[in-house]
Each structure stands twice: as structure tokens, then as C-alpha cells.
Amino acid sequence: MGIFNRSKTESTEASFDAPTTAVDDISGDYTLDVTHTRLGFSVRHAMVTTVRGSFKEFEGTAKVDTANPANSSVRIVIKAASIDTNNADRDGHLQTGDFFEAGAYPDITFTSTKVERQDADTWLVTGDLTIKEVTKPVTVEFEQTGSARDPFGNLRIGFEGAATINRKDWGLTYNAALETGGVLISEKAKLEFDVSAIQTA
Numbered sequence: 001m002g003i004f005n006r007s008k009t010e011s012t013e014a015s016f017d018a019p020t021t022a023v024d025d026i027s028g029d030y031t032l033d034v035t036h037t038r039l040g041f042s043v044r045h046a047m048v049t050t051v052r053g054s055f056k057e058f059e060g061t062a063k064v065d066t067a068n069p070a071n072s073s074v075r076i077v078i079k080a081a082s083i084d085t086n087n088a089d090r091d092g093h094l095q096t097g098d099f100f101e102a103g104a105y106p107d108i109t110f111t112s113t114k115v116e117r118q119d120a121d122t123w124l125v126t127g128d129l130t131i132k133e134v135t136k137p138v139t140v141e142f143e144q145t146g147s148a149r150d151p152f153g154n155l156r157i158g159f160e161g162a163a164t165i166n167r168k169d170w171g172l173t174y175n176a177a178l179e180t181g182g183v184l185i186s187e188k189a190k191l192e193f194d195v196s197a198i199q200t201a
Contacts, residue, residue, distance in 0.1 A: 022147045025066050026157050030197035032060035032076070033156070038194040039078060043167075044186035046178060053085035053094075055108075062197055064157070072115040074125055078108040098174035105132045113137070120144075123159070131170040138163055140193065155199040163191045 040054035142161035
């Protein structure tokens with residue numbers, strides 16, 4: 001089950017229709033469908049609640065090789081200024097030098113360096129995540145969530161994944177102390193991927 005435990009999977013299956021499998025072999029080249037993909041994150045705020053956000057502008061490509069997963073690859077480019085946490089003041093702060101410094105460093109990139117397949121549905125993608133010209137390795141565990149032919153004849157594949165990072169490793173060090181102890185923003189951030197990709201070749 002990878003990162004998705006049984007209770008979560010059962011809950012998801014109870015909430016949504018069962019996923020479809022249009023093809024057994026999803027090998028091929030793909031591009032992200034940005035209108036049906038979410039690249040998001042979540043952090044703890046004041047150590048009492050979770051704030052979630054996402055990026056609205058990005059592009060990405062992937063090569064999937066089921067027979068030889070090591071030949072697979074992923075590349076994603078995200079526009080830092082497109083950050084959206086449903087609060088304009090907070091989004092503006094996140095674009096400043098306290099965080100992403102989007103004016104000077106407009107792109108956040110992820111380029112895979114290693115792809116492994118653990119079982120039929122679980123993939124491990126390790127790559128270089130670059131933020132503000134700082135590059136560090138990150139491994140994301142993905143669960144393959146199905147494949148389908150859409151009404152336009154496109155083959156679509158879906159993946160869900162997550163990884164936890166320490167934002168300070170990329171120079172995102174801003175924080176404030178709380179009078180009651182602790183800090184305003186957690187150092188750990190969870191990266192969240194809900195991916196829909198369309199086959200191009």
C-alpha cells in the first residue's frame with residue numbers, strides 16, 4: 001500500500017468511484033494536464049492547525065517505462081509567484097525574500113535522477129528539487145491511481161504522491177517565536193502531488 005494505509009484507501013474508495021484501468025502497460029511519454037493536476041503543500045501554523053496551498057502555474061513531462069523503470073524520468077517547472085494559499089496577504093509574503101523571493105528566483109524545478117518501481121502500483125521517484133538556486137535530493141513515493149481514455153481519445157494516467165522536507169534546507173528560514181513557546185511555522189513541509197498526465201507518444 002506504500003504511503004497510503006488501509007484506512008485511507010478504504011475511505012477514498014468509499015468516497016469516490018473505483019479507478020479505471022484502460023491499459024495494462026502505461027509505457028510512453030506524457031505531459032502534465034495542468035487543469036487536472038494539483039502540486040501542493042501543507043505546513044503547521046502556530047502548531048495548532050495546518051495551512052494548505054498549491055501552485056497554479058507549472059508544466060511537466062514524464063517518460064514511463066514499465067519494463068525498465070530506471071529508464072523513466074520526470075521534470076517539473078513551477079512558477080513560484082503562482083503560489084496560492086487562499087489568502088492574498090499571505091501569498092504576497094510568501095513571494096518575498098522571507099520565503100521564495102519569486103522576483104529573483106521565478107522557477108522551482110524538480111528533475112528526477114532515479115526511478116524505481118516497488119510493486120504494480122507504487123513508484124519511488126528521486127530527484128533534484130531546486131528552490132532559490134539551492135538544489136537538494138528528494139524522494140517522492142507515488143501510487144498509480146489508474147488509466148483511462150477520455151472523451152477526446154487521450155490516454156490519461158493518474159498518480160498520487162507525497163514527501164516531507166525541511167524547508168530550511170532550501171533557505172526558507174523565516175519564522176517567529178510564540179509567547180507560549182514554539183514557533184509560528186513548522187520547519188517541516190509536506191509536498192503533495194495529485195497528477196493527471198496525457199500520453200503524447
